[in-house]
């Protein structure tokens with residue numbers, strides 16, 4: 074039975090039900106009621122961690138703690154209360170879902186919804202209230218070690234993909250904590266670098282996905298970034314948090330600090346932070362029993378309040394936000410129970426992984442490998458056998474199972490062909506993160522030369538060769554805390570690939586990575602497949618694509634440049650800055666926007682991705698030639714599957730502004746739709762263009778501006794594969 078509460082105090086035994094406990098009451102009334110009963114100390118206690126991943130509730134009022142978990146690809150295993158070491162639980166293994174780059178590459182919001190719902194169920198089952206993810210920082214440079222946790226280079230694509238993820242998670246009574254707000258686009262000097270960019274780039278490129286997550290997705294939490302912006306750390310940044318997020322966007326959730334991202338009590342009080350986690354104040358966080366009392370938003374805040382040096386307005390706002398979070402999550406008695414490692418989650422991981430893989434190149438139909446025609450398949454490369462769910466930083470997982478590519482290939486082939494494996498090169502033989510160990514023995518005694526010779530010998534014996542390499546989750550690869558050092562493949566893989574290409578022309582290169590890599594050998598390799606980090610079902614999903622059970626339909630969510638200098642961040646920018654500041658001189662020209670402005674041909678363009686079937690586009694037509702301020706213009710195109718197998722195509726709409734007061738990209742993604750077509754089938758794809766899609770952010774005015782004039786709508790299969798266009802005028 075629910076207890077009643079004496080005004081201003083703890084629940085009493087009587088017939089009345091406390092308003093804040095009554096879920097039929099409006100949320101804001103409950104928040105106000107709970108707040109009115111709390112002491113100053115109780116309010117402050119809500120605002121900072123009490124352990125590595127939890128914060129206190131209000132025990133006296135029966136208000137529970139808040140439990141957070143990483144994020145964003147699966148539910149992180151339990152660590153000790155106040156240590157990063159494993160707690161040693163045996164029931165905290167999860168399903169690893171594909172990395173967010175893979176999800177973005179599906180270009181399918183339905184996959185985002187499935188992902189969000191599934192990972193939310195796992196979080197819920199594990200008793201978590203806040204999932205620390207998804208990440209939507211823009212892919213500005215292929216060197217950023219954390220790109221694999223994000224959704225690519227385009228603000229429109231990431232906005233469309235983040236919304237269903239957030240909604241899916243939150244259906245479970247678990248808050249999505251969208252991170253890292255904002256302009257956290259490199260790991261070099263991530264705790265102190267001050268990012269300098271113009272308001273236009275901020276608003277057009279770096280903020281839209283966060284805004285969509287808040288305003289369309291209804292995100293209940295946002296994580297501040299480590300870096301600075303306008304000289305203030307993003308976890309307590311007046312401009313980003315107070316002005317943009319809370320005032321302009323109307324965000325009513327909590328701002329959670331990144332772990333150790335808080336640096337100052339007064340800034341934390343006044344500049345929009347609500348909850349402080351992971352602070353790394355010297356000596357305080359190491360075994361001291363009162364470490365958490367010393368957090369910036371703990372005793373130091375309480376002392377300022379008690380001395381009357383700061384008022385309670387900010388305190389009440391922060392505590393209200395945390396109460397709102399608690400009512401939405403841990404105190405929501407109607408939320409579902411969730412599930413962990415269910416067959417459905419496994420199937421979801423496999424489906425998303427298969428749909429996100431991108432067939433970059435396929436000359437002569439090398440893929441899919443036809444098992445009725447090959448007797449021996451040589452699989453070469455460390456990433457064929459290396460578990461990838463362990464490592465990479467805070468997104469590292471402890472999985473119930475992980476199917477490696479070689480296992481997936483062997484399972485799919487069965488006894489229909491022989492599969493021989495050769496290592497080819499040695500990359501990273503370690504396999505642990507914070508006490509989670511893969512248990513794999515990847516030690517190797519052969520020299521680099523012998524490994525190549527053995528791989529070449531295997532390739533000569535085989536009818537088909539599949540090289541599986543790329544990056545991994547160790548430092549300076551795809552990993553948190555450091556950036557990559559080069560665009561090229563590490564560990565001498567280029568040499569291995571060249572040798573394999575010379576030995577056997579029936580070669581497919583599969584890249585497991587969260588980033589673009591250089592491919593000096595690309596003309597000598599007939600097939601290249603981008604397979605990403607694809608989670609628990611990585612191997613099965615890869616085999617689905619390699620042998621054709623799944624027809625690839627992924628498209629690149631970021632540009633693969635031929636050279637590092639071809640990216641705006643490296644040509645015009647000052648990556649990684651001077652240690653104190655990094656200036657984004659590339660402005661709005663990120664990714665394909667840069668390549669198209671500079672007329673640079675990328676290795677593989679944004680939006681590119683092939684299929685085992687072919688699609689023909691009919692003429693692109695519009696229902697009118699001009700658009701009024703309140704009007705709508707409809708563009709349509711017929712897309713036909715002209716091949717002999719079913720397939721899906723992400724049809725893309727880009728818009729270019731032909732006359733504008735400010736420089737604009739040649740064209741920008743403004744719509745996409747994925748259509749699944751049987752052989753011979755035709756479907757009409759339509760896009761509605763409205764004036765709000767045509768604007769740019771004018772920094773001088775501090776506002777979005779839509780200028781009349783001529784625009785071009787481009788429809789195509791990739792940013793560099795436009796199949797038709799229509800010109801229209803905005804009146």
Ligand code: BGC
Pocket residue numbers: 143144205252331332467
């Ligand atoms: C990362 C966050 C993560 C947090 C908690 C930080 O180092 O930047 O993304 O959620 O740790 O593990």
